[in-house]
Amino acid sequence: MNTTPSVRRESKPLSRSQRRRRTFFLFVSPWLVGFILLTVFPLAFGLVISLTNYDGLNLFNLHFTGTKNYVTAFGDPNVQYTFGRTLFWAALNLPAWLILSFLLAVVANQKVRGIGIFRTLFYLPSVIPAVGLVWTWKILLEKNFGLLNAILDFFRPGTAVGWLTDQAMYGVTGMAVWNGLGAGMIIFLAGLQGVPDELVEAAQIDGANQGQVMWHITLPMMTPVIFYQLVMGLIGAFQQLTIPWLATTNASVSVPPRSVYLYMINVYQQIFGVGRFGYGMALLWLLIIVIFALTVLVFRTQRYWVFSEAEEQV
Amino acid sequence: MNTTFASLPPAGRARWPKYLKQFLTYSLMIVITLVIMTPVLWLLITALKKDVEYLSFPIKFLPAVPQWNNFVQVFAPKYHFLEHAGMTFYLAAVFSTLCVLSSALGGYAFARYQDVKASHALFGLVVAMIIIPSIVTIIPSFMIFAKIHLTGTYWPWILWGLAGSPYHIFLFRQFFLSFPKELEDAAEVDGCSPFSVFWRIFLPNASAALATSFILNFIWVWGDWLTPQIYLRADNTTLAVLINKVFTNPQGNLLTTLTVSAITIYTLPIVVIFFFSQKYILRGVVTSGLAGR
Numbered sequence: 001m002n003t004t005p006s007v008r009r010e011s012k013p014l015s016r017s018q019r020r021r022r023t024f025f026l027f028v029s030p031w032l033v034g035f036i037l038l039t040v041f042p043l044a045f046g047l048v049i050s051l052t053n054y055d056g057l058n059l060f061n062l063h064f065t066g067t068k069n070y071v072t073a074f075g076d077p078n079v080q081y082t083f084g085r086t087l088f089w090a091a092l093n094l095p096a097w098l099i100l101s102f103l104l105a106v107v108a109n110q111k112v113r114g115i116g117i118f119r120t121l122f123y124l125p126s127v128i129p130a131v132g133l134v135w136t137w138k139i140l141l142e143k144n145f146g147l148l149n150a151i152l153d154f155f156r157p158g159t160a161v162g163w164l165t166d167q168a169m170y171g172v173t174g175m176a177v178w179n180g181l182g183a184g185m186i187i188f189l190a191g192l193q194g195v196p197d198e199l200v201e202a203a204q205i206d207g208a209n210q211g212q213v214m215w216h217i218t219l220p221m222m223t224p225v226i227f228y229q230l231v232m233g234l235i236g237a238f239q240q241l242t243i244p245w246l247a248t249t250n251a252s253v254s255v256p257p258r259s260v261y262l263y264m265i266n267v268y269q270q271i272f273g274v275g276r277f278g279y280g281m282a283l284l285w286l287l288i289i290v291i292f293a294l295t296v297l298v299f300r301t302q303r304y305w306v307f308s309e310a311e312e313q314v
Numbered sequence: 315m316n317t318t319f320a321s322l323p324p325a326g327r328a329r330w331p332k333y334l335k336q337f338l339t340y341s342l343m344i345v346i347t348l349v350i351m352t353p354v355l356w357l358l359i360t361a362l363k364k365d366v367e368y369l370s371f372p373i374k375f376l377p378a379v380p381q382w383n384n385f386v387q388v389f390a391p392k393y394h395f396l397e398h399a400g401m402t403f404y405l406a407a408v409f410s411t412l413c414v415l416s417s418a419l420g421g422y423a424f425a426r427y428q429d430v431k432a433s434h435a436l437f438g439l440v441v442a443m444i445i446i447p448s449i450v451t452i453i454p455s456f457m458i459f460a461k462i463h464l465t466g467t468y469w470p471w472i473l474w475g476l477a478g479s480p481y482h483i484f485l486f487r488q489f490f491l492s493f494p495k496e497l498e499d500a501a502e503v504d505g506c507s508p509f510s511v512f513w514r515i516f517l518p519n520a521s522a523a524l525a526t527s528f529i530l531n532f533i534w535v536w537g538d539w540l541t542p543q544i545y546l547r548a549d550n551t552t553l554a555v556l557i558n559k560v561f562t563n564p565q566g567n568l569l570t571t572l573t574v575s576a577i578t579i580y581t582l583p584i585v586v587i588f589f590f591s592q593k594y595i596l597r598g599v600v601t602s603g604l605a606g607r
Contacts, residue, residue, distance in 0.1 A: 017429070023508040024430040027423035030416040032436070034477020039443065039451050046454030107346060110339055118343045120592060122350060127588040127595070129537025131554045132581035135574055136357045139368070147356050150373045178353065183599055190600045232445075239447040242540050246558065251568055264449065271453060272544070281454060288450055295445060 043288075050281035069282035079283065081258075082266040089169065089262055090237035097177045098229060101184025106214075108185055109192045119189075126182030134246040137175040138164065164248050168260040172244045179243070184229065191225040192218065231298045235291050239264055263287065361385075361575040368571050384575040393560050395553075395576060402536060402552040405468055410531035412475030413482060414524055420478050421486025422512050426498060437487070443480035449540070456544050466547045471535070482527045485598060489523035490516060526594040533584055533595075553580050 014022070025032075053065050073079050108119045128136065140147050141163035152159040163171030195218050203213050241264040248256040255273070256265055267287070271280035360368060362380040388395050424437050459465045493516065501511045517524070539554040546552070557580055561572040588595060 020427060021430045021432075024423050024427040024433060027427070027508075027512070028420050028436065030476055031420040031440075031478045031480075031483060034416075034473070035439070035443070038455065038473060038477050039446075042451050042454040042458055045458060046450075049454070049457070104346070107343060110343075112336060112339055118347060120589070121347050123592070123596070124354070124585065124588070125350060127533065127584055128581055129533070129554065129584060130539050131537070131557060132577050132584075135557075135577040136353045139360050139570065139574060140353050140356055144371055145368055145373055147352075147373070150375075153372070178350070181350070186596055186599050235445065235447065239449045241449065246539065251559070251566070267453075277457065284450055284453060288446075291445070291447070 046281045047285055049278055050285050052278045054278040054281075055275050065278070069279045070286070072279065073282055073286060078266060079263075082261055082263045085169075085259075085261055086237055086240070086263040089173070089240065089260075090234055092169065092173050093176055093237065094230060094233045096173065097180050097184055097233065098226065100177060101181050102188050102226075104181055104185040105188035105192055108189055119185075122185055123182035125178050126180065128179065130242045131246060133175055133179050134243060137171070137178075138247065141171045141174070165257050166259055168244070168248050168257050172247050172260050175247060176240075176243055187225060187229065188222070191222045195221045227298070231295060234294055234298075237262075238287055238291060241265055241268055357574060357578060360571055361578045363571045365569050365571045381571070384572055385579065387572055388561075388576045388579055393576075394556070395560075395579075398551065398553050398556045399580075401550055402554075405471055405552060406532045406535035408468070409471045409475040409535050410528050412472065413479055413531050414527045416476055416478035417482035417527060418486045418517060418520065418524065419512065420483040421488075422490050422516055424483065424487040425490035426493075426516075440480045440483050444484060452541060452544065459545070465545050466550070468550075470541075470545055479531075482531070485527055486520070486523055489520060493519070522594065522597075525591065526598045529587060529591050529594055530598045533587065536584060 050069055051064055051066060052062050054062055104122055108115065108122055125133075139145070141149075143149060143160055143162050143165065146163070148163065149159055149161055152161070161167055163174075199217055199221075200213055203217055208216065240262050244256055244260045244262055245265060245268070248260060255269060263283075264287070267280055267283045270276045270283060359376065361384060362382065363374075363377040364381055367374050367377055420440075424433060424440070427433055455470070456465065459470050464470055497515060498511050501515050506514070535552070537554060538552070539558075542552040542555045546555070557573060557576050559568070561569045561576060563569055
């Protein structure tokens with residue numbers, strides 16, 4: 001391959017490695033071309049737009065405003081608010097989802113007859129599409145006609161919590177966690193089944209009870225899995241849009257309430273609601289930077305708290 | 315630790331008879347199942363109510379007479395449910411077929427052409443793209459597609475399908491890595507072209523990966539709300555968008571129980587697909603640690 005430049009393609013047949021190189025690029029070209037045209041180009045286009053005053057109509061009256069959109073974003077109380085709401089969403093969702101799906105995985109890991117049926121049923125909420133999920137929970141959480149308030153009313157008469165209005169953060173968290181349980185469970189289950197039996201047996205011989213085995217062996221062995229779920233969950237929180245949007249809007253409410261006004265909801269509203277394309281693109285690019293920074297940060301600090309067998313042997 | 319102590323059975327097992335432990339395990343699992351399934355049961359019950367029954371306060375837990383007719387009403391011509399179900403099926407099938415083939419080809423190249431120098435760097439790019447959420451490209455892409463008048467058509471899905479998806483390329487690469495090297499060597503000796511090695515030897519042996527990828531793609535398009543909401547017109551959009559607002563009475567008020575019946579019909583195919591192909595779906599989830607979205 002290093003000799004490629006000096007070889008005249010017309011005069012000599014291609015060497016084996018050259019042929020393989022050509023085939024490789026031919027085979028990945030659908031993805032590569034698509035990646036350039038459908039990912040890199042839109043992102044770059046978005047970056048350019050974010051430096052302009054584009055509002056969707058003024059393409060012929062466009063002028064560059066430099067970093068004005070970005071400066072505005074940093075001083076925008078709306079952006080600060082939605083950023084805070086998103087962090088709160090993550091702080092509420094991730095622990096609840098991780099702990100519940102871990103417990104579910106422990107239950108689903110029991111070696112009893114018919115466990116497959118239970119696993120299937122536990123996973124079921126995760127296959128329900130977003131619109132189905134939202135409507136399933138709308139009729140559950142509705143303030144006056146929902147099941148949840150009716151049950152709460154039984155214990156504390158007069159209860160009418162606005163799970164999809166002023167308390168929407170908690171209502172939407174409920175449905176998002178329910179939706180994620182199955183997927184979380186399956187991933188933890190794979191992790192649990194990867195814990196070597198001889199480790200558990202050795203601990204039991206040493207007199208450890210089930211709780212100690214869980215705390216000192218299973219959990220440390222699972223830290224890479226938990227870590228990965230945490231990173232993906234954080235990134236997921238910043239792109240959360242469909243579920244909170246659909247859950248809280250209807251014919252009379254066109255924009256989600258403030259309590260669940262997440263970062264991406266604001267971006268969507270700026271672009272498609274108000275038509276501030278340039279500003280929206282700047283917000284989108286800030287999001288990309290945040291996601292990138294989060295990924296790098298968590299991967300860099302990984303070695304301080306994630307168990308790895310190699311280190312343990314030292 | 316002395317040996318006599320170690321040979322004793324763990325304390326818990328001696329005290330609990332086996333059948334009692336099993337009984338408790340099953341009771342726990344049944345209780346958890348009921349808690350998890352409550353929203354689904356409530357959905358099915360509500361789908362059988364009259365709208366006035368849903369809108370009564372205090373709530374009525376069960377319908378006086380189950381309104382099976384709701385499920386017939388959903389298909390009334392004025393709501394265009396069946397038409398849009400067909401469109402959604404068509405869009406999902408076309409996109410999934412293209413995406414599966416393109417991703418399989420890419421995944422094959424990344425698995426079997428590792429001797430090509432650029433392959434590792436490019437694969438790093440593929441993995442990085444799994445993390446980048448599609449939402450950050452969908453919005454700027456919309457402006458581009460709008461400029462070339464492809465919004466309101468299914469062309470964006472065809473182009474996205476042709477480009478494959480990083481997640482599915484990853485899936486196929488992992489799968490094709492496990493094939494023995496002799497397989498392609500033998501084919502090459504027999505004079506197979508590189509493409510026919512892929513098409514006639516590897517692909518027919520990849521039915522498990524093909525099924526996983528197709529099903530995950532299909533479920534994705536069937537369930538996606540945001541992309542059709544942004545890109546498509548009201549008359550050619552998918553069910554996800556249609557169901558949200560189409561079921562209204564002549565005064566324009568939303569009919570909740572009819573919507574919920576439609577949601578049941580809309581979700582049912584996905585649940586059925588899941589029941590019959592869960593090993594494929596769950597493999598996809600475990601391979602990436604993602605729910606395939």
